[in-house]
Amino acid sequence: MIAEMVDELSTTFKALSHPIRRQILDTLIHGPKSTGDLNEKFPEVTRYAVMKHLGMLESANLITIRREGRVRLNYLNAVPLREIYNRWVNKYEDQDANSLLTLKEKVEQSIGRKDQMENGLKQDSFQIEQEITIHAPREKVYEALTSDIDQWWAYRLSGDKKSTLSFEPKVGGRFIETWGNGEGALWGVVSYVKAPEEIRMNGLLGMRGAVNSAYTYQLEEKGDDTVLKLSHHAYGLIDPEWRAGHDQGWQELLGKFLKEYVETGKRPE
Structure with missing residues (x-):
């Protein structure tokens, strides 16, 4: 199980290593976006490149894909980032200072x-x-x-x-x-x-x-x-x-x- 966790973290860090992939995640914080919307946001790269970046983020479980008809919607999945936070940050913080927004x-x-x-x-x-x-x-x-x-x-x-x-x-x-x-x-x-x-x-x-x-x-x-x-x-x-x-x-x-x-x-x- 430890080896599996290391592999997952390696994939997450690799996905976060490129600035365009980080910008995609920053964009998805505000809500889901279609692949076409994301392609328009990065005119400096090709649609193929954007699809490759999305594929890397999906393989790292940082985005989830839902389809509505012919439209592919990309959602932020921040759970892997939460796991990184829990591993290296959360345990060292004061509980009062670390209180999360709850439902x-x-x-x-x-x-x-x-x-x-x-x-x-x-x-x-x-x-x-x-x-x-x-x-x-x-x-x-x-x-x-x-x-x-x-x-x-x-x-x-x-x-x-x-x-x-x-x-x-x-x-x-x-x-x-x-x-x-x-x-x-x-x-x-x-x-x-x-x-x-x-x-x-x-x-x-x-x-x-x-x-x-x-x-x-x-x-x-x-x-x-x-x-x-x-x-x-x-x-x-x-x-x-x-x-x-x-x-x-x-x-x-x-x-x-x-x-x-x-x-x-x-x-x-």
Whole structure:
């Protein structure tokens, strides 16, 4: 496993070594772009060269590709960068200084304002695509996403109260947090399940207000590993900062907490 991690890091660093590839990633921070859009952004190189750069980024798992009709959309997948950060930076930083933007925190910062519409909320949508490679069989990853979710999903809506998370992997099943006396929160409801290949859900995902989310886990076998593909589409009254907050939140939840739990049994501190 150590040799595999070294190979992955080598591929990541190689992909980051070229300035055009770094510029492509900087562009994708603001949202997905078609291959044609990226080609226009770099008129100094040929379309073939841009495709080669995209191929290198895809092989390093730094971008994910989704197709809408004949259009190829390129999404930033920052999970490998998060793994580099966790390995060489995160462990040496003070925990308070290293607090990440979480799903709950980003929502609370916005919904606590007196007038949502006057403070930046607008009718909008965002889409997040991520891929995480986990060194474990697909069945084990699926079990962690469902039966074991209370062990690694660190974000809670209960505040100071101790809560429990449960996930029912069936159509109509609930992803729910409870903290006693009939109190709790519904994170989502399962709309499609095909164990151990795919789960689709709808719900607020910890947000409040006139907003909804649809999110999908797809699990694909890759040798002895599992590639977990996340698609998250949110729509409604949305703060412009929510996309970045959720993108980071998913990176931490799936790329760190879930991955470490499945591979080593480690739980979030």
